[in-house]
Amino acid sequence: MAEGEPVTPSVEVGPLLSRADAGEPLIVLDVRNDDEFEAWRLEGRRPIETVHIPYFDFIEDAAGCLDRLPRDREIVVLCAQGGSSAMVVDTLREAGVESRNLAGGMVAYGAYLWPVRVPTGDAGGQGWELWQVNRRGKGCLSYVVRSGREAIVVDPSRDTSWYAGFVRRLGAVIVRVLDTHVHADHVSGGPALAARSGASYFVSAGNGFDLRQTVEPLADGQVLRLGGDAGVTVQVRVMATPGHTPGSSSYLVGHRHLLTGDTLFVRSVGRPDLGGHVEAWSRALFHTLREGLASLPDDTVVLPAHFSGLDEIGADGVVAAPLGGVRRAVPELRISEEEFVAAMRAQVKPPPAAYDEIIRVNLGLATVEPDKATEWELGKNQCAAGPIHPGS
Numbered sequence: 001m002a003e004g005e006p007v008t009p010s011v012e013v014g015p016l017l018s019r020a021d022a023g024e025p026l027i028v029l030d031v032r033n034d035d036e037f038e039a040w041r042l043e044g045r046r047p048i049e050t051v052h053i054p055y056f057d058f059i060e061d062a063a064g065c066l067d068r069l070p071r072d073r074e075i076v077v078l079c080a081q082g083g084s085s086a087m088v089v090d091t092l093r094e095a096g097v098e099s100r101n102l103a104g105g106m107v108a109y110g111a112y113l114w115p116v117r118v119p120t121g122d123a124g125g126q127g128w129e130l131w132q133v134n135r136r137g138k139g140c141l142s143y144v145v146r147s148g149r150e151a152i153v154v155d156p157s158r159d160t161s162w163y164a165g166f167v168r169r170l171g172a173v174i175v176r177v178l179d180t181h182v183h184a185d186h187v188s189g190g191p192a193l194a195a196r197s198g199a200s201y202f203v204s205a206g207n208g209f210d211l212r213q214t215v216e217p218l219a220d221g222q223v224l225r226l227g228g229d230a231g232v233t234v235q236v237r238v239m240a241t242p243g244h245t246p247g248s249s250s251y252l253v254g255h256r257h258l259l260t261g262d263t264l265f266v267r268s269v270g271r272p273d274l275g276g277h278v279e280a281w282s283r284a285l286f287h288t289l290r291e292g293l294a295s296l297p298d299d300t301v302v303l304p305a306h307f308s309g310l311d312e313i314g315a316d317g318v319v320a321a322p323l324g325g326v327r328r329a330v331p332e333l334r335i336s337e338e339e340f341v342a343a344m345r346a347q348v349k350p351p352p353a354a355y356d357e358i359i360r361v362n363l364g365l366a367t368v369e370p371d372k373a374t375e376w377e378l379g380k381n382q383c384a385a386g387p388i389h390p391g392s
């Protein structure tokens with residue numbers, strides 16, 4: 001930037017979402033193209049008043065566009081990466097309209113990570129802690145379990161620096177990185193985070209897949225102990241929960257907190273159709289949900305890898321539900337195997353085009369430049385099946 005050039009006022013994603021969630025009056029002005037706006041929007045836990053005026057409309061008729069904007073609240077302008085929106089902010093401010101640019105635009109929104117501590121009933125806070133890291137723009141959830149000076153990270157996103165810094169601030173080191181499955185909607189940060197931390201990495205692809213990542217194999221039922229010499233131990237039990245993918249695993253943290261990956265969400269189940277084997281994977285998922293998880297009590301806390309709507313975030317900020325409530329509320333858990341398979345078949349839909357390429361990277365069969373990965377990851381995840389309407 002040239003010396004003396006005025007700086008366009010901006011706001012970062014985190015503070016913007018905090019203000020919107022708190023109900024502060026503001027307006028989002030989205031200047032992306034129509035198709036980008038239709039496909040994916042910035043959302044808050046409360047509705048955010050949003051005005052959509054494409055950037056090129058501003059170029060053609062700035063005065064006309066200004067007339068369409070309310071003047072009684074601050075306007076936050078966003079675009080894909082924060083470039084054209086900055087120019088719109090300059091135009092607005094020249095016209096005396098209070099406005100700021102969303103730094104980094106929707107790319108920053110899609111990458112933003114929000115850590116929320118999961119209540120574990122560990123009175124005194126001396127023992128272990130569990131954090132849910134919410135990638136709100138994509139609806140992806142990852143987890144950090146800390147006990148003593150050791151931490152396990154589950155399903156990390158690509159921003160490995162964020163997880164490394166977060167765990168360091170907890171006073172711990174990462175000793176293991178786990179993925180619940182070979183993700184299709186985002187490039188896993190697992191292998192890179194394990195490498196930079198000197199930690200072991202685990203993911204199971206299941207039969208029929210060529211997995212080229214370096215993993216330390218873990219078996220169904222194996223118990224990992226975390227905390228070691230600090231005298232505090234939390235157990236993490238590996239559970240094979242095939243269906244969403246043949247290798248899908250869930251992790252039972254302590255005795256009650258189940259990291260389910262894409263096996264079971266708080267209001268739906270994971271899609272069993274992403275590998276092109278909807279019949280076989282649907283049957284596997286049915287048996288996992290009805291038999292594999294049958295021994296877990298109703299007060300088990302389901303902590304999934306994705307959510308679909310921000311209304312799934314609880315008042316405490318956590319996306320979670322008691323297993324008993326999920327068993328009662330999610331229709332897919334209340335129907336017969338044949339009905340389940342038919343329901344899964346009926347909702348097969350083509351996955352986003354990039355999913356095949358993301359899977360190849362996550363298997364270790366290909367590499368990807370960060371900019372390309374960012375492009376692949378634009379938009380919300382499409383990992384959930386449903387909704388189904390039994391009886392209809």
Ligand SMILES: [Fe+2]
Nearest residue numbers: 183184262383
């Ligand atoms: Fe998935």
